[in-house]
Each structure stands twice: as C-alpha cells, then as structure tokens.
Amino acid sequence: MINKHATAHWEGPIKEGKGTISTQSGALDAQPYGFNTRFEDKPGSNPEELIGAAHAACFSMALSLELEKAGVSDVVIDTKAVVSLDEEGDGFAVKKSALTTTVQGKGDEAAIRKAAEGAKTGCPISKVLNCDITLDLTIA
Numbered sequence: 542m543i544n545k546h547a548t549a550h551w552e553g554p555i556k557e558g559k560g561t562i563s564t565q566s567g568a569l570d571a572q573p574y575g576f577n578t579r580f581e582d583k584p585g586s587n588p589e590e591l592i593g594a595a596h597a598a599c600f601s602m603a604l605s606l607e608l609e610k611a612g613v614s615d616v617v618i619d620t621k622a623v624v625s626l627d628e629e630g631d632g633f634a635v636k637k638s639a640l641t642t643t644v645q646g647k648g649d650e651a652a653i654r655k656a657a658e659g660a661k662t663g664c665p666i667s668k669v670l671n672c673d674i675t676l677d678l679t680i681a
Contacts, residue, residue, distance in 0.1 A: 589624040597622040603664035607656035613648030643679045
C-alpha cells in the first residue's frame with residue numbers, strides 16, 4: 542500500500558474565511574485558497590484545480606503504461622483536465638472531468654486510441670471520480 546497526504550487549514554466563515562493547502566512533497570506549501578479563489582477567479586488554489594492536476598497526471602502516467610504495453614515508442618503525452626463544478630440542489634457537485642490529450646509516438650494509431658480509452662477508465666484517479674469523464678485525443 543502506498544499512502545500520500547495533503548493537509549488543509551481553514552479559518553473563518555465560508556465567504557470571508559481563508560485557508561491554506563500543503564502537500565507531503567512540498568509542491569504546495571501553505572498555498573492560499575478560499576471562497577474567492579474557488580468562485581471568483583482570484584489568485585490562489587481551489588479543490589477543483591487540484592483534482593484536475595491529479596487527473597491529468599494520473600491519466601498521463603496510465604497512458605504511458607498502456608502505450609508501452611502496445612509497443613508504442615518515443616512517447617510524449619500532454620494532458621489537460623478541466624473539472625466542472627456545477628450547482629446541484631442546494632449545493633455543488635463535480636459533474637465532469639474533461640481530458641484533452643495529445644500523444645506523440647511511434648506506433649499503430651488504433652493501438653494508441655485503445656490505450657487512451659483504457660487509461661481513461663483504468664487510471665486510479667478516474668476510478669475514484671464519481672462524474673462523467675470525457676476524452677478528446679489528438680495523435681500528433
């Protein structure tokens with residue numbers, strides 16, 4: 542079993558309060574977040590962009606493995622994940638993670654497409670997300 546961790550600190554009410562996020566690796570160290578960074582596009586982080594970063598990274602690694610298994614070589618993968626936070630009833634829910642990826646590599650195009658679909662459903666972050674996951678694949 543592999544365990545990784547991150548921490549969040551919060552002070553105050555939802556709209557005026559402020560928090561910080563830190564990760565075990567130190568990639569984030571007391572990174573600010575709050576209502577304004579989540580809903581008003583102010584500088585700072587928010588949970589949805591962190592989920593997007595995790596999904597893009599996990600999918601890219603899973604795709605790399607699937608491409609290796611398919612015999613595709615000289616692989617370069619660039620992925621963006623757009624995580625959608627939608628109003629739902631009296632709250633909010635993550636309803637979609639839209640993956641857009643470009644793959645460069647030497648190998649069969651059909652094998653690359655199959656590998657991408659396998660990575661979309663098979664990466665650990667895709668498995669934990671309870672939302673619609675789409676994939677827009679470009680083979681360069």
